[in-house]
Amino acid sequence: xxxxxxxxxxSAPPPPPPPNSDSHRRDFLLHLEAYLARRDGVDxxxxxxxxxxxxxxxxxxxxxxxxxxxxxxxxxxxxxxxxFRLGKFIQDVNALRASAGRPSxxxxxxxxxxxxxxxxxxxxxxxxVWLSKSGLLSSSLxxxxxxxxxxxxxxxxxxxxxxxxxxxxxIRSIIEGRKKITGSxxxxxxxxxxxxxxxxxxxLSLVQDLxxxxxxxxxxxxxxxxxxxxxxxxxxxxxxxxxxxxxxxxSC
Numbered sequence: 353x354x355x356x357x358x359x360x361x362x363s364a365p366p367p368p369p370p371p372n373s374d375s376h377r378r379d380f381l382l383h384l385e386a387y388l389a390r391r392d393g394v395d396x397x398x399x400x401x402x403x404x405x406x407x408x409x410x411x412x413x414x415x416x417x418x419x420x421x422x423x424x425x426x427x428x429x430x431x432x433x434x435x436f437r438l439g440k441f442i443q444d445v446n447a448l449r450a451s452a453g454r455p456s457x458x459x460x461x462x463x464x465x466x467x468x469x470x471x472x473x474x475x476x477x478x479x480x481v482w483l484s485k486s487g488l489l490s491s492s493l494x495x496x497x498x499x500x501x502x503x504x505x506x507x508x509x510x511x512x513x514x515x516x517x518x519x520x521x522x523i524r525s526i527i528e529g530r531k532k533i534t535g536s537x538x539x540x541x542x543x544x545x546x547x548x549x550x551x552x553x554x555x556l557s558l559v560q561d562l563x564x565x566x567x568x569x570x571x572x573x574x575x576x577x578x579x580x581x582x583x584x585x586x587x588x589x590x591x592x593x594x595x596x597x598x599x600x601x602x603s604c
Contacts, residue, residue, distance in 0.1 A: 386604045393600050395436045399593040402429040406586035434482035437475055444472030460518075463511045470508025477501035502571040509565040516558045523551045556595050563592040 387393040405426040408414050414422055451464035477497045484494035527547050534541050566588045570580040 383601075383604070387601055390600065390604055391436055391440075392596075393604065395433055396593055396597040396600055398429050398433050398436070400590065400597065402426055402433070403586050403589035403593055405429070407583065407590060410581075410583035410586050431482065431485055434478050434485070437478050438482075439479075441472045441475035441479075444468040444475065448472065460515070463515050463518075466507050466511025467515055468508070468511075470504045470506070470511060472508075473504035474501045474508060477504065498571070502568055506565065506568045506572055509561050509568060513558065513561045513565065516554060516561065520551065520554050520558060523547055523554060527551070553599065556599065560592045560595040560599075563588040563595075567592075 388397075405422045409419060409422055409426065445468075448465065448468040451468065452461065456464075477500055480489065480497045481494050481501065483489045484491055484497070527544055530541060530544050530547065534544075566579060567585050570577075570585050573580055575582075
């Protein structure tokens with residue numbers, strides 16, 4: 353056969369990349385880039401950093417030379433998180449408008465008003481606290497706003513927890529009804545698996561709200577009382593941070 357008649361080897365398809373190839377790593381990096389591009393993504397990483405420092409300080413593990421630097425780091429991260437919440441109250445305003453436009457019972461409307469209204473007031477006042485602690489506004493304003501925002505946040509979590517408990521019960525009821533319709537005892541139906549995934553996320557969100565609500569109680573009580581131990585508060589904060597990080601990771 354003449355050299356010009358030889359088949360071209362360049363037309364053969366390239367072999368599939370091994371599992372640990374750069375293309376798979378790039379997929380993770382693209383996911384990470386999308387996650388960090390979101391305000392909530394960066395905020396939750398800061399939250400993990402802050403409560404890791406709080407746990408270390410509460411456990412008295414760091415040496416005396418490191419403790420002041422950890423305390424300074426924790427305070428700095430806390431102030432940085434407030435800056436990331438600028439304008440975040442608008443999402444609660446829109447959520448409140450959306451819930452008012454949906455057909456629902458009077459109880460659900462009241463709970464939605466408490467959940468979104470309380471959280472919205474909290475985020476709005478957090479902007480004033482940030483401006484005060486950064487030196488633009490009077491320092492005396494921060495303490496007043498922190499007290500009011502703590503109560504508003506507590507009302508918000510009370511409404512949110514109540515709504516999520518109702519949603520968890522509703523999803524469980526739908527799953528049981530689906531099992532009866534399909535006759536599947538082990539629940540291997542595709543729709544049931546989707547509902548179970550939704551139920552798991554809703555339960556995690558409920559645990560997150562309970563953890564955050566516990567910390568808000570500590571703020572309302574000024575760190576006094578049975579449930580305001582610093583290590584307990586820091587652990588609750590870390591649990592909340594990990595759950596919210598997981599939720600944001602799979603949603604982006």
